[in-house]
Amino acid sequence: xxxxxxxxxxxxxxxxxxxxxxxxxxxxxxxxxxxxxxxxxxxxxxxxxxxxxxxxxxxxxxxxxxxxxxxxxxxxxxxxxxxxxxxxxxxxxxxxxxxxxxxxxxxxxxxxxxxxxxxxxxxxxxxxxxxxxxxxxxxxxxxxxxxxxxxxxxxxxxxxxxxxxxxxxxxxxxxxxxxxxxxxxxxxxxxxxxxxxxxxxxxxxxxxxxxxxxxxxxxxxxxxxxxxxxxxxxxxxxxxxxxxxxxxxxxxxxxxxxxxxxxxxxxxxx
Amino acid sequence: xxxxxxxxxxxxxxxxxxxxxxxxxxxxxxxxxxxxxxxxxxxxxxxxxxxxxxxxxxxxxxxxxxxxxxxxxxxxxxxxxxxxxxxxxxxxxxxxxxxxxxxxxxxxxxxxxxxxxxxxxxxxxxxxxxxxxxxxxxxxxxxxxxxxxxxxxxxxxxxxxxxxxxxxxxxxxxxxxxxxxxxxxxxxxxxxxxxxxxxxxxxxxxxxxxxxxxxxxxxxxxxxxx
Numbered sequence: 001x002x003x004x005x006x007x008x009x010x011x012x013x014x015x016x017x018x019x020x021x022x023x024x025x026x027x028x029x030x031x032x033x034x035x036x037x038x039x040x041x042x043x044x045x046x047x048x049x050x051x052x053x054x055x056x057x058x059x060x061x062x063x064x065x066x067x068x069x070x071x072x073x074x075x076x077x078x079x080x081x082x083x084x085x086x087x088x089x090x091x092x093x094x095x096x097x098x099x100x101x102x103x104x105x106x107x108x109x110x111x112x113x114x115x116x117x118x119x120x121x122x123x124x125x126x127x128x129x130x131x132x133x134x135x136x137x138x139x140x141x142x143x144x145x146x147x148x149x150x151x152x153x154x155x156x157x158x159x160x161x162x163x164x165x166x167x168x169x170x171x172x173x174x175x176x177x178x179x180x181x182x183x184x185x186x187x188x189x190x191x192x193x194x195x196x197x198x199x200x201x202x203x204x205x206x207x208x209x210x211x212x213x214x215x216x217x218x219x220x221x222x223x224x225x226x227x228x229x230x231x232x233x234x235x236x237x238x239x240x241x242x243x244x245x246x247x248x249x250x251x252x253x254x255x256x257x258x259x260x261x262x263x264x265x266x267x268x269x270x
Numbered sequence: 271x272x273x274x275x276x277x278x279x280x281x282x283x284x285x286x287x288x289x290x291x292x293x294x295x296x297x298x299x300x301x302x303x304x305x306x307x308x309x310x311x312x313x314x315x316x317x318x319x320x321x322x323x324x325x326x327x328x329x330x331x332x333x334x335x336x337x338x339x340x341x342x343x344x345x346x347x348x349x350x351x352x353x354x355x356x357x358x359x360x361x362x363x364x365x366x367x368x369x370x371x372x373x374x375x376x377x378x379x380x381x382x383x384x385x386x387x388x389x390x391x392x393x394x395x396x397x398x399x400x401x402x403x404x405x406x407x408x409x410x411x412x413x414x415x416x417x418x419x420x421x422x423x424x425x426x427x428x429x430x431x432x433x434x435x436x437x438x439x440x441x442x443x444x445x446x447x448x449x450x451x452x453x454x455x456x457x458x459x460x461x462x463x464x465x466x467x468x469x470x471x472x473x474x475x476x477x478x479x480x481x482x483x484x485x486x487x488x489x490x491x492x493x494x495x496x
Contacts, residue, residue: 077358081347131345136322137362139336147361 072158076151078128087159090121094163102170110167111181118160118185126152126192129203132248141246148193156189157182188214191234194241200248213237272298272333272409272441274319279327281314288314289462292327296443300457301436304445310462312445313342316412319443331410334441336363338408342415344399352383352390352398359402368405375401378427393419404431410441417448429455453478 034040072079079087094117101110138144164182168175192210199206213233220229279292288311296302306312317323320339321331346355360367376383379397381390387398396419403411411432417425432442432455446452452459459477 077347077350077354081350084349130347132322133339133341133345134347136320136339137359139363143362143364 072151072155076155077134078130079125079151079155081128086124087121090117091159091163093117095166098163098167098170107171107174110171111178114160114163114167114181115185118163119188121159122156122185122189122192126189127196127203127207129201132201135197135200135245135248138249141242141249144245144249145242148197149190152189152193153186156186160185187230187234191237194234194237197245198237198241200244272439273330274334274410274441275328275330275332276319277328277330279315279318279325279329281311281318281323281325289318289325294460296441296458298439298441299436301432301442301444301455303452303456303459304443304462305447305449305452305459306445306462308447312462313414315460315462316414316443316445319410320412334409336406336408337410337412338403338406339412340396340399340403340414340416342418344395346387346390346395346398348386348388350387351385352381352387355387355398356383356402356405360405363406363408365406372401372405375404375431378431379424391419393421393424396420397424400428404435408440411435411443413442413444415446416444417446417451425451449478449481 031037094113097113097117098110101107101113135144138147160182164178168178171178191213195210195213196203196206199209217226217230217233220226274294274296276292276294279289280287281289292315304312304315314323316339318325319329320337321329322339350358356372357367379401381394381397381401387395390398396416400413400416403413416428420428429451432444436442436457444452444456461477
């Protein structure tokens with residue numbers, strides 16, 4: 001294991017040398033074709049760079065491959081939509097940084113990568129705004145609550161499990177802290193989901209409430225009050241979420257003051 | 271038998287009254303057309319029927335548990351494929367994915383389901399929403415301008431499909447500006463005019479004649495020399 005670790009470290013340390021070498025040969029080539037004139041060479045590089053940018057802007061070249069999403073439930077559209085490139089990219093980056101943390105024997109780096117990488121990804125995914133038409137597609141409030149909760153728990157677990165397990169194996173002394181991170185993120189994601197729909201359609205209000213709630217829970221979490229406040233906060237949030245989503249999906253919004261009238265008494269077309 | 275009974279329906283947006291004291295009664299077994307001028311309140315009536323917006327009055331939905339609404343301008347999430355959208359719709363309605371039925375229906379609409387739906391044209395987007403609705407087996411279908419943006423063949427296919435759904439006891443409502451098309455497929459016609467008047471009739475040909483006469487008289491009275 002140590003031999004492999006050393007070999008990998010040597011290879012990684014050579015990366016800047018390779019970059020420098022490629023850069024040097026590239027610049028030498030441009031220098032030569034510009035008659036050994038340094039000013040001309042620099043302007044050629046910048047001209048090429050800007051013309052490429054301009055070309056891209058003019059023709060709006062977009063690289064949009066349809067990545068398969070092995071992580072997520074097929075119907076969980078939020079996880080497939082706008083962040084379908086962000087989540088896999090973040091996942092790969094976290095995995096790479098965990099590898100680097102292992103090579104440098106730095107557990108904190110791995111944990112920071114896991115928390116700092118996954119949280120923005122989940123925030124961007126769950127807090128995506130959609131029109132009410134999407135929410136109303138659900139057959140009932142009960143189905144909406146069950147489905148969104150299942151998708152959040154399932155997708156978060158699938159996304160985080162390999163990373164958490166890897167970190168626990170690589171740093172066995174810290175396994176308890178690493179595993180505690182897992183339910184904490186699950187709870188946070190559920191709170192995020194319920195906060196979003198509790199204040200739906202206002203994403204701004206939901207965002208503010210989520211961060212305030214998070215700070216509030218963190219502040220009290222240090223003390224013993226946290227043991228009480230976290231479940232109470234979650235239950236209150238759930239009740240507000242339920243009320244708001246019921247009014248969005250519910251079929252019966254009949255208001256007051258019904259004036260009875262014969263059903264067959266239709267007015268005539270003028 | 272599915273029934274929709276509207277009693278004394280009133281709907282206003284701030285100071286503008288869109289629907290006033292509307293009372294109507296619909297039964298399954300017929301396609302119900304809704305027609306009216308721009309801004310008359312067709313979409314509002316459909317949304318009230320679905321219960322998606324608050325209103326005054328009473329709407330009784332007998333034996334109706336699931337409702338499918340096609341909005342006039344269907345919205346789609348960016349970076350979601352047609353197939354993913356259909357899967358989401360089916361899961362949201364608690365329906366199982368019938369791949370054979372989906373393939374058969376898509377042979378009519380010819381949608382590239384594995385491509386991102388935000389690249390679809392307006393007509394294709396409408397077809398995608400229609401495909402999702404037709405796979406859901408809703409008790410009541412509310413279609414706001416379903417023929418807008420569809421090509422001739424797709425419109426004809428949709429008309430035939432709706433006739434099939436009608437036989438399966440689905441309560442169908444279609445709002446449209448295309449009176450000729452509505453007269454061909456609808457069993458009843460509801461007319462919303464000036465936001466406040468309405469009518470429901472089984473004699474569609476008479477209504478069509480009345481509207482044509484009205485248009486003829488109006489143009490003649492203006493004495494336009496084009």
